[in-house]
Amino acid sequence: MPATRRFAPAAGLLVEALGDGWVAFSPLSGDTIFLNDQSAAIIEVLSERAADAIAVCHALSADTGLTVEELSDLVSQSCTQLVDGGLIVELT
Numbered sequence: 001m002p003a004t005r006r007f008a009p010a011a012g013l014l015v016e017a018l019g020d021g022w023v024a025f026s027p028l029s030g031d032t033i034f035l036n037d038q039s040a041a042i043i044e045v046l047s048e049r050a051a052d053a054i055a056v057c058h059a060l061s062a063d064t065g066l067t068v069e070e071l072s073d074l075v076s077q078s079c080t081q082l083v084d085g086g087l088i089v090e091l092t
Helices: 039-046 054-064 070-086
Strands: 004-009 014-019 021-025 032-035 088-091
Touching: 004 039, 004 070, 014 032, 014 039, 021 039, 021 054, 039 054, 039 070, 039 088, 054 070
Parallel strands: none
Antiparallel strands: 004 088, 014 021, 021 032
8 A cells, every 4th residue: 555545534434342352333324334343443543643544553553562574564564444334434
């Protein structure tokens, strides 16, 4: 994923813990979506500031101890799925 693609949470996004996971309401689609910890963590990073996938990897690396390289594919795929689900938006 090119570093120039920046992401931010969709306006009005609601995320809450539910049992061992997370649930999010997408204001763009009107759907409620169950999230794993990784997707919730990406949204949390983006809630602090809009960022590209590399910046998200750096933030998660600091929290998890995994390398940016180890996180790169996971974050890239997750961002695509979160955009498709209407939970985050790509900024232009």
